[in-house]
Amino acid sequence: MRRAVVIGAGLAGLVAGVRLAEGGMRVTMVAKGVGSLTLSPGVIDVLGYAPGRVDSPREALGAFVAERPDHPYARIGADALEEALAWFTDRVPQMRYRGDGPRNLLLPTAVGVPRPTALAPASMAGADLRGGGRFVVVGLSGLKDFFPRLLADNLARADLPSGAMVGARHAEITASPRPGRADVAGQVYARALDDPAFRGEFAAALRGLAEPGETILLPAVLGMARAGEVFDELQERVGAPIAEVPTVPPSVAGMRLNTELTGAFARAGGRVVLGVEAVGATGSDGRISEVLVRDAARTRALPADAVVLATGGFSAGGIALDSYGGLHEVVLDLPVAGPPAGVAPLSERHLDHQPLMASGVAVDGMLRPVGPGGEPVWDNLHAAGTIVAGAEPWREKSGEGIAIAGGFRAAGAILEET
Amino acid sequence: MTHPLHELMRDSLDHCVKCTICETYCPVAAATPLFPGPKYVGPQAERYRGGDANADASLDYCSSCGICTQVCPQGVKIAEINSQAKAELAQRRGVSLRDRLIARPTLAGWMGAPVWPVANWTTSFGPFRLLLEKVLRIHRKAPMPRWAGRTFQSRTRSRRKAPDPAAPQRKVVFFHGCAANFYEPGTASMAVQVLEHNGLEVIIPKQGCCGLPLQSNGQYDAARAYVRRLAAQLAPYARAGHDIVATSTSCGLMLKREAHEILGVDDDDLRVVSERMFDICEYLVMLDERGELKRDMQPVDMEVPYHAPCQQRGHGVGTPAMELMAMVPGLRASQVDAVCCGVAGTYGLKAEKYDIAMEVGRSLFDQVRASGAALSVCDSETCRWQIAAATDRPSVHPVEMLHRAYGLG
Structure with a gap:
């Protein structure tokens, strides 16, 4: 050989x-x-x-x-x-990459700048900014280094193709795998969301946050080994479209x-x-x-x-x-x-x-x-x-x-x- | 912690770009909020150390598995720096009687060996274990090996041959470690027979403890004395050109690298021994590469889950056990998807750390149980005891599978 x-x-x-x-x-x-x-x-x-x-x-x-x-x-x-x-x-296949044929998607970075990229996991593709849209950026109060308000503010003034109107506001939930801690890392949330028990608590906290027509943007911590299942289930239980936004390292999506x-x-x-x-x-x-x-x-x-x-x-x-x-x-x-x-x-x-x-x-x-x-x-x-x-x-x-x-x-x- | 190599280890800190890879791979940080991760207690906290005041003591929850150093893409010696800082913390706090005892496997070994039936009865006797937990803080459920009676050393006195500079190639030195000496002489005998089956003569010199448990428990001076004594016992063989083969991966790694990099031992005896030291699976695969490994293996129709322990990964030789098992007809070995069993030598024995160790190993235990296999395979002794206790089935050294395949017993 x-x-x-x-x-x-x-x-x-x-x-x-x-x-x-x-x-x-x-x-x-x-x-x-x-x-x-x-x-x-x-x-x-x-x-x-x-x-x-x-x-x-x-x-x-x-x-x-x-x-x-x-x-x-x-x-x-x-x-x-x-x-x-x-x-x-x-x-x-578990990453479920999606693109738009020959065209780039335009996805928000961790600080809300539009990033032209060819392929993104299905869990992220819903944040495509090219056609504009209304978003509620949801922060997790225990997660370190993710700032929903900064992201929402930057999205609202982003340089987008003409005609694309973006509306963005921010919110925060407190559901946490380590309650009382303010410095929880992304992988800790992701591993906890693999567990159906915490996933249920997390979904309940998200329910009702999005107004009709809004997409929920969340930091990309929605599951580690079972990310596909976590994403599908959350979206279904929350009853609104969800998209993950990449975080600064540690990056759960990169780990997946x-x-x-x-x-x-x-x-x-x-x-x-x-x-x-x-x-x-x-x-x-x-x-x-x-x-x-x-x-x-x-x-x-x-x-x-x-x-x-x-x-x-x-x-x-x-x-x-x-x-x-x-x-x-x-x-x-x-x-x-x-x-x-x-x-x-x-x-x-x-x-x-x-x-x-x-x-x-x-x-x-x-x-x-x-x-x-x-x-x-x-x-x-x-x-x-x-x-x-x-x-x-x-x-x-x-x-x-x-x-x-x-x-x-x-x-x-x-x-x-x- | 002042030795020249300590400064070299500390210098590697400058390469840390705070990328967090070590934090995401750390098995202990994933299992408990009590340990904030290797970067936090190491590259970040190190700048607060060295003076009279102290940095965060959560460092004590590091199990010294060494995964952080292995995964670091920048070459930062995270585990080594943290081991040294842990030793400093232990000295500052004072080393407990418990940590002095469990760090000396020869002590427990010699105490139990002459009275082995009684010793084995007490360590499996519930009330005694409860007492041990109350008095010494050794967890009542922590896996304990069983004394085997006569030591491997005393069983193999006839093999205490002198070095043979005339024919170094045909003769290998077997370094068995304390666990085989007191608790698993059977595994050691199988290793000897497998080596002999491949045409090698096996010398088993008098040999002591490598000092690794002392190092893990912050007792560096004693650890240095132990490893120097052992290196002096093995060095004449290395100088004569004999390769030294070990079944204990962690003790082998101590002699290859850790005594030098962590304890700062820098002498000729250790250097020559390091260069000649091989893990037994590494050695057998090397024989195979040279076309010298016997391939007369009989079918062993079994499915076995294999765990490559942290210390085995530290050798940087891949997973030779998997390659060897792949040579055995009918043997279907699959590597478990887990980095650590949790026990990390003596870490999981401690009452305050037992639960963490079990959580670290949980996915590994689940996979072994789910496999339905009659036994599992793993290179390191304490890991085998931990896995066997947690999965209710034996865990054996890979050489035992070869021993079966060669039809040696």
């Missing part, structure tokens, strides 16, 4: 891992820790800004990559992206997605080793034969016929900056494509264009990291996710799309090579 090693357990690594394992390979995923997917809001961004707000990623993508020939989407291609997204939503995807990986026969660090590789004739991993006692060699590097970019620790300003890829010391000479690596405002944060490895059409001349560093090494240079997911709202399409494409290239 051919063996693959996936380095990194985030969205890109998991997607590659599932596809490789389903494709019949023996896959070992090694990671320093749990992937940041658990922190994500659970929606699937594909292309939200280019730089103006994007209504249809499918229509916008052609011009977008034409202007950015080094962007990961330019390597992957629009068709592969769509194929990957369809494959992905089939792998995580991570659980379902790691479950799919395990069912396909993949194995995960957490808490270890990949520190290098050995190989010959242009091919990696072993990935070196530091475990509790020593450095061990994991045999590999193919490798997927999905360690994440600068913020995740896949790329490091030394005190001389040099950029390094931390596992395999691959060449790094950083800001061109003469370009300031960072700009003043946090969410602006930040060339340093877009640094990563340059790849070919099979997503193999390449050297300065464009030749692959290793024939059987592929990269996916934010370790690939050229994207600014925080500005483009493209992170999940790049991760899913990249992981899918990297795995595809490996499976084709038999």
Whole structure:
């Protein structure tokens, strides 16, 4: 059986891992820790800004990559992206992803800013702001870091497509799994709502809050392992439409997605080793034969016929900056494509264009990291996710799309090579 | 808590981005509001420590399972920092008689072994357990092992061979740990037979306690003395080139990593022992990778739930027990979806923590019961005792399944 090693357990690594394992390979995923997917809001961004707000990623993508020939989407291609997204939503049926064909939804963030996103769990899709609507944002008095009034105020002055009128007010309920506490975390509510007893109390508190025509917006804590059941039952018992709004981390929706995807990986026969660090590789004739991993006692060699590097970019620790300003890829010391000479690596405002944060490895059409001349560093090494240079997911709202399409494409290239 | 490595552990704090992943994976925080989570008591509270005043004492509810360090994507040594802070808290409060006793498995072992039938009768005698709970605060329902009479050490005196630098490859050293010595010599014997079946000669040197329970109960000086003594006993074998194989995953991990990273023990004996230390399942899978594992397994027609204990995960070697069981024809092993059984060595024995430990393990116990299997499989001793008591069916070491498959007994 051919063996693959996936380095990194985030969205890109998991997607590659599932596809490789389903494709019949023996896959070992090694990671320093749990992937940041658990922190994500659970929606699937594909292309939200280019730089103006994007209504249809499918229509916008052609011009977008034409202007950015080094962007990961330019390597992957629009068709592969769509194929990957369809494959992905089939792998995580419990998330019940919904979209609007080629068009973006417009969903409120935790602070009530409209976020263009391609796919969202059914439990969130009802908050779509494109057609306007009337909302009552319901806070949970014990939940930390969720502010219904701020959300409602921001929604009421949100930048929406012309003609979309939004009315929003706020309310609060006190039902809590830990009464008397003001700092209860989202996962505590979510696990408690899996239990029918607390769910009943919670539903009773919500009943009558919404006026006719209003949608109830709640923080995304409606169930963990049984989220689908919790959502359906609450909506039915409350008698009004409900939609979840993503929270700041800890993000229950991100945890649900991570659980379902790691479950799919395990069912396909993949194995995960957490808490270890990949520190290098050995190989010959242009091919990696072993990935070196530091475990509790020593450095061990994991045999590999193919490798997927999905360690994440600068913020995740896949790329490091030394005190001389040099950029390094931390596992395999691959060449790094950083800001061109003469370009300031960072700009003043946090969410602006930040060339340093877009640094990563340059790849070919099979997503193999390449050297300065464009030749692959290793024939059987592929990269996916934010370790690939050229994207600014925080500005483009493209992170999940790049991760899913990249992981899918990297795995595809490996499976084709038999 | 001043040793150079402590500063190294503390430095890892700077990598904490407060992402909350450790909080969402912590099995204790999910089970009780008394524990606010590893980030809260660790990376957040650490800046208040070190002076005369004290940070939040809810830290005491940490079970030291180590899951937080394993899941941290930034490499923060959360469990190690919290273990050290817990030891400081214990020293400040004074270590109770109970915590001194349960931290010394050899003491209870030697006290019970000569009078084992009486010892076993008392620990299963309700009124005595009630007294134990009142006086010592050891929970009356907490799982207790049964003394086996003669120790494994005394049964295997003939195997106390000297190191053999001439043929280190063919001979392995078996590190059995205290639990096997006093309570489960049968498991240890099966491990020896499985190794011998694979053509290895097994040396069982004189060996003491690794000090892990002392470390978990905040008695670092004693723990260092124990682990140094043990490392000195095993080091000559490691230096001669013998691999050391352990059935006790937590004690093996103590020698691989924890004595160094948590206790700050930094000497040559420990270093050579660490490099040669293998968990038995890890070792057998490694033999298989080299084509040296015997595959003459007979069918074992069974369905078994397997739990990979926290300390086993800490080795960073995947789940070799699952790989070994997959080699046995007819054996259908499935890994339970749970991170911790709750007992965490001695945590679940304590009267004030027993209920939390049972809540931590609840989903695991439910899954084992729902499987309908006659037994469950788990690598660590105290976890097996906890799971067996909570599910009313035996829990065995994975090597026992191989022992069956090889037709060795």
